[in-house]
Amino acid sequence: DTAVSQTPKYLVTQMGNDKSIKCEQNLGHDTMYWYKQDSKKFLKIMFSYNNKELIINETVPNRFSPKSPDKAHLNLHINSLELGDSAVYFCASSLGTAGTGELFFGEGSRLTVL
Amino acid sequence: AQSVTQLGSHVSVSEGALVLLRCNYSSSVPPYLFWYVQYPNQGLQLLLKYTSAATLVKGINGFEAEFKKSETSFHLTKPSAHMSDAAEYFCAVSHSGTYKYIFGTGTRLKVLA
Numbered sequence: 001d002t003a004v005s006q007t008p009k010y011l012v013t014q015m016g017n018d019k020s021i022k023c024e025q026n027l028g029h030d031t032m033y034w035y036k037q038d039s040k041k042f043l044k045i046m047f048s049y050n051n052k053e054l055i056i057n058e059t060v061p062n063r064f065s066p067k068s069p070d071k072a073h074l075n076l077h078i079n080s081l082e083l084g085d086s087a088v089y090f091c092a093s094s095l096g097t098a099g100t101g102e103l104f105f106g107e108g109s110r111l112t113v114l
Numbered sequence: 115a116q117s118v119t120q121l122g123s124h125v126s127v128s129e130g131a132l133v134l135l136r137c138n139y140s141s142s143v144p145p146y147l148f149w150y151v152q153y154p155n156q157g158l159q160l161l162l163k164y165t166s167a168a169t170l171v172k173g174i175n176g177f178e179a180e181f182k183k184s185e186t187s188f189h190l191t192k193p194s195a196h197m198s199d200a201a202e203y204f205c206a207v208s209h210s211g212t213y214k215y216i217f218g219t220g221t222r223l224k225v226l227a
Contacts (some may be wrong), residue, residue: 004157031213039155041152055213090157099208100146100165103215105157114135 003027006091006106013081014114020077021109023091030095031055032074033103034066037088046089049074050098078111086113116141116207120218128226133192137179137205140186147188148206148215149179158204164188175199187208201226 004025011019025032033056034046048056049068063079078085088110092103118190137177139145146165162173169181179190188205209211 033213033215041220041222043158043204043220045214045216048213050213057146058214092158094213097210099210099212099215102160102163103150103158103206105150105159107157108155 001007002106004091004093004104004106006089006109008109008110010109010110012112012114015083017081017082018077018079019111020075020080021089021091021111023074023076023090023106025072025104027092027093027095027104029093029104030071031093031098032068032071033092033094034074034076035090035092037090037108039087043090047074047076055098081111081113083113086111115208115212116216117143118205118207118216118218120205120221122221123219124222124224126224127195129197130194133177133190133195133199133223135190135203135205135223137188137190137218138186139188139205139207141207142164142211143209146208146210147179147181148208149177149188149190150204150206150217151175152202152204152220154201161203163188164213166214195223195225197225197227199223 008045030048049097052068088108094101117140149161208215
């Protein structure tokens with residue numbers, strides 16, 4: 001039973017299109033995150049939600065819109081895709097007091113924009 | 115502001131040799147420190163974490179790390195490398211009260227037969 005699952009695992013699309021990535025966790029955690037990993041493996045936080053409330057929005061272009069319908073789900077919608085959006089997007093979750101618990105990661109969604 | 119520096123983007127060791135991956139952090143408040151491992155085409159998996167309970171932290175797969183406040187370091191070690199240890203390793207820092215986990219740039223470990 002996968003703890004943090006993301007779909008789809010791979011997306012290949014054209015510039016200008018819109019795409020969504022879905023994330024679900026079955027760990028009962030109350031905080032979820034989106035991280036972007038670029039081609040050099042650098043991991044950068046994009047968003048964090050706690051109990052469906054947006055906590056962190058790390059100067060991400062407003063073409064990126066996260067949505068948390070409930071504590072177990074955090075989706076990422078990207079409008080007007082650009083070449084620079086090509087990356088691996090990781091969903092993660094954590095439990096407990098902010099900053100003290102480990103992050104549990106999904107397997108990633110590799111987005112390629114042509 | 116917090117930050118993490120991992121010295122050495124690539125480290126090669128022989129099978130059976132000591133593994134040492136370096137991590138230095140910067141934090142104005144007591145940090146929580148983590149080491150994660152990423153195998154190809156997979157997500158990150160926790161190896162170990164420091165939460166102020168003990169300065170020497172033991173993790174999975176024979177890895178351990180020592181928190182040294184005076185050196186602001188949290189280096190990862192393993193006495194004897196296995197081929198299966200070849201992966202990307204990330205150090206991360208956070209502190210209580212923030213949801214912002216900051217990751218280092220990663221170190222790719224190569225294990226030579």
